[in-house]
Amino acid sequence: MIRNPEEFRALELLPFAQTGQKFLRAMAATQAHSIRALLRYQIESVSFLKRRFEDDLKLVEKLTSGEEFVDAFDVFVNFIQNATSDYANEAGKFASIGARLASDTAGQVRKEAATTIDDMAAATLAT
Numbered sequence: 001m002i003r004n005p006e007e008f009r010a011l012e013l014l015p016f017a018q019t020g021q022k023f024l025r026a027m028a029a030t031q032a033h034s035i036r037a038l039l040r041y042q043i044e045s046v047s048f049l050k051r052r053f054e055d056d057l058k059l060v061e062k063l064t065s066g067e068e069f070v071d072a073f074d075v076f077v078n079f080i081q082n083a084t085s086d087y088a089n090e091a092g093k094f095a096s097i098g099a100r101l102a103s104d105t106a107g108q109v110r111k112e113a114a115t116t117i118d119d120m121a122a123a124t125l126a127t
Helices: 005-064 072-126
Strands: none
Touching: 005 072
16 A cells, blocks of 8 residues: 555656666667677688788798799789789678678667567556
């Protein structure tokens, strides 16, 4: 039984406090999603750099190894063609990762917004 107006006021605000908790959980989930995205980009970047450094090493080895004269121009042109192709492919991968993450984030935000709106509507009807 409610004895004073302050207790009644506290009960009125309870649904909005619960909505606030859900909002904070949604914000934490969004931050976790952002961290996952950042880590995916870093993993892809490190993997790409590893492949590129290995190719750089192979270029140096081709130019400096062997007793025969190596046509340095052909080796260098081949290296540049492969590097250009690799960088273009990597840019495509980053664009694909970004698009997928943006789509996932938008879906998560829509879901959380719908849940929050439904909770607020239910809380309003309950009072």
